Amino acid sequence: MTDLFAVVDGTWPAATRIHAGGFCIRQGQGGGSRVSSASLVVPLDQADLDTAIAAHRAMGQQPRFMIRPEDTALDAALEARGYELYDPVVVYQAEIGDLPDTAPPMAAIPHWPPLAIAQDIWAQGDIGPARLAIMHRAAGAKTAMLGRVDDRAAGVAFVALHQDTAMLHALYVPPDFRRLGLAQAIMAASVNWAAAQGAKRFALVVTRANEGARALYERIGLHPVSRYHYRREVAQ
Amino acid sequence: MNRLAFLLCLLPLSAQADPFRLTLPDTASVTAQEASPATDYTLLTGRWTEQGGAATRLEGARDDRSWRLRGDHQTTLQLLAPLRAQIEAAGYTPIYECNTDDCGGFDFRYALKLLPEPQMHVDLGDFRYFAARNGTEWLALTVSRSSESGFVQLTALSQRDVTTAPAPEPTAPPPPTAAPEASDFTVRLEATGAVALDDLVFDSGATTLDARDYASLRGVADYLATRPKARIALVGHTDSIGTLDANIAVSRKRAEAVLARLVAAYGLRAEQLRAEGAGWLAPRATNLTTEGQDRNRRVEAVLLPDAG
Numbered sequence: 122m123t124d125l126f127a128v129v130d131g132t133w134p135a136a137t138r139i140h141a142g143g144f145c146i147r148q149g150q151g152g153g154s155r156v157s158s159a160s161l162v163v164p165l166d167q168a169d170l171d172t173a174i175a176a177h178r179a180m181g182q183q184p185r186f187m188i189r190p191e192d193t194a195l196d197a198a199l200e201a202r203g204y205e206l207y208d209p210v211v212v213y214q215a216e217i218g219d220l221p222d223t224a225p226p227m228a229a230i231p232h233w234p235p236l237a238i239a240q241d242i243w244a245q246g247d248i249g250p251a252r253l254a255i256m257h258r259a260a261g262a263k264t265a266m267l268g269r270v271d272d273r274a275a276g277v278a279f280v281a282l283h284q285d286t287a288m289l290h291a292l293y294v295p296p297d298f299r300r301l302g303l304a305q306a307i308m309a310a311s312v313n314w315a316a317a318q319g320a321k322r323f324a325l326v327v328t329r330a331n332e333g334a335r336a337l338y339e340r341i342g343l344h345p346v347s348r349y350h351y352r353r354e355v356a357q
Numbered sequence: 358m359n360r361l362a363f364l365l366c367l368l369p370l371s372a373q374a375d376p377f378r379l380t381l382p383d384t385a386s387v388t389a390q391e392a393s394p395a396t397d398y399t400l401l402t403g404r405w406t407e408q409g410g411a412a413t414r415l416e417g418a419r420d421d422r423s424w425r426l427r428g429d430h431q432t433t434l435q436l437l438a439p440l441r442a443q444i445e446a447a448g449y450t451p452i453y454e455c456n457t458d459d460c461g462g463f464d465f466r467y468a469l470k471l472l473p474e475p476q477m478h479v480d481l482g483d484f485r486y487f488a489a490r491n492g493t494e495w496l497a498l499t500v501s502r503s504s505e506s507g508f509v510q511l512t513a514l515s516q517r518d519v520t521t522a523p524a525p526e527p528t529a530p531p532p533p534t535a536a537p538e539a540s541d542f543t544v545r546l547e548a549t550g551a552v553a554l555d556d557l558v559f560d561s562g563a564t565t566l567d568a569r570d571y572a573s574l575r576g577v578a579d580y581l582a583t584r585p586k587a588r589i590a591l592v593g594h595t596d597s598i599g600t601l602d603a604n605i606a607v608s609r610k611r612a613e614a615v616l617a618r619l620v621a622a623y624g625l626r627a628e629q630l631r632a633e634g635a636g637w638l639a640p641r642a643t644n645l646t647t648e649g650q651d652r653n654r655r656v657e658a659v660l661l662p663d664a665g
Binding site: 190191193197213242300329333335336337339344345346347348 | 432599600645647
């Protein structure tokens with residue numbers, strides 16, 4: 122099975138990645154923790170945290186680390202250094218055939234590059250130029266998915282493939298258009314698009330605190346298959 | 358006769374035989390429950406003012422239960438109304454109902470003696486309270502919400518003479534005669550061999566136990582302190598995400614944190630306790646939803662044979 126963390130990196134790529142002290146260190150240029158944190162690539166006893174922290178600083182970034190389920194020793198080591206835990210995230214996945222893929226006609230339209238109206242909606246959800254740059258960097262098949270309500274553009278998401286797994290990112294529906302089934306329609310159209318691109322699996326990541334979104338994902342048949350959180354240096 | 362009609366025939370009978378049970382929507386999950394066969398409870402019956410509030414002090418059997426309705430966007434009145442209707446339909450007479458500031462706000466909420474967060478959440482700017490009585494049966498219903506979820510707690514008090522021992526539950530074995538008191542924890546531990554300590558709160562993703570008083574740990578402490586030869590294993594469990602080795606290590610660390618707390622804060626002897634980790638080998642719920650995963654992350658108290 123494809124490593125889901127490789128899917129995150131492949132579909133939501135950092136600007137640059139370097140290796141230092143046994144860590145992969147991402148430089149995100151303001152695109153959020155997913156593209157600006159370090160993850161362990163060797164056993165912890167062969168890694169050097171101080172080197173990784175110095176590399177973060179050399180990139181002008183606050184030192185941040187991604188803690189995957191197997192990283193319990195790293196988690197404890199960072200906790201001992203006073204690094205604070207933030208943003209617990211759940212990874213969802215399903216076989217693509219197990220998900221609903223039928224949306225009302227014209228409820229959501231795949232297109233690339235993103236239309237100005239799609240960028241405007243993303244901007245309302247604080248998904249700005251730094252994150253659009255991430256989408257442009259994704260190397261595989263990709264699309265923006267523009268959702269519509271009453272003939273109006275009302276929500277948007279980004280979907281990209283890494284090998285045979287499609288991952289959905291940056292789903293945003295402005296408050297005025299919520300509770301109309303639009304997120305579900307965008308999901309179904311995204312599944313449909315991904316299947317047409319040859320994807321076998323459909324995945325996404327969501328912060329644990331976003332209970333409304335998680336309830337939707339579980340209702341349509343996605344299962345929590347992994348999780349991670351971040352630790353960062355506490356600002357002085 | 359169809360199945361629904363059959364159920365309707367049974368309902369009045371079971372309502373007479375058992376204490377009142379609220380029926381919540383399918384989306385609700387029970388977050389905590391506590392029971393005491395003989396205790397006292399001050400039921401609030403009026404607005405809280407600077408002089409205090411109108412209240413009735415009751416003695417008898419108390420049962421508390423809280424629910425969480427995830428992804429629920431109803432107002433507190435929408436949450437309350439169907440539950441209030443059930444209570445009234447069961448023959449209870451309303452005593453008092455109020456909304457947030459009309460109840461007396463902060464002081465009223467803290468006089469309610471509710472189950473702890475996060476099992477029961479009360480938004481001080483948006484909660485409702487409803488009290489009702491049916492003879493010697495009293496109910497206090499509190500409803501509130503967060504941005505994403507509704508929260509409900511029902512406290513039921515059956516007035517009883519607290520000087521005599523309550524009759525044992527028909528399904529549970531009689532408590533051993535040597536038992537100093539048949540608390541709910543004791544009955545469950547001895548009847549089923551293990552009790553999940555469901556009120557424990559671990560810092561998210563970590564193995565440190567949040568500093569507060571836990572009813573379940575008081576149950577363990579009361580049990581062991583009054584039975585010097587008894588021994589309990591604390592067994593940590595996780596959800597199915599990650600490798601077995603890592604999960605066994607995390608679950609054992611959580612069990613060790615519970616053991617350390619029982620020794621340091623509840624004065625137990627470490628010889629009566631041991632800590633083990635089972636990782637994801639013994640789920641009690643599906644791991645296909647985050648709710649099921651939440652239920653699987655737990656520490657259980659397992660009763661061991663007495664020391665020789």
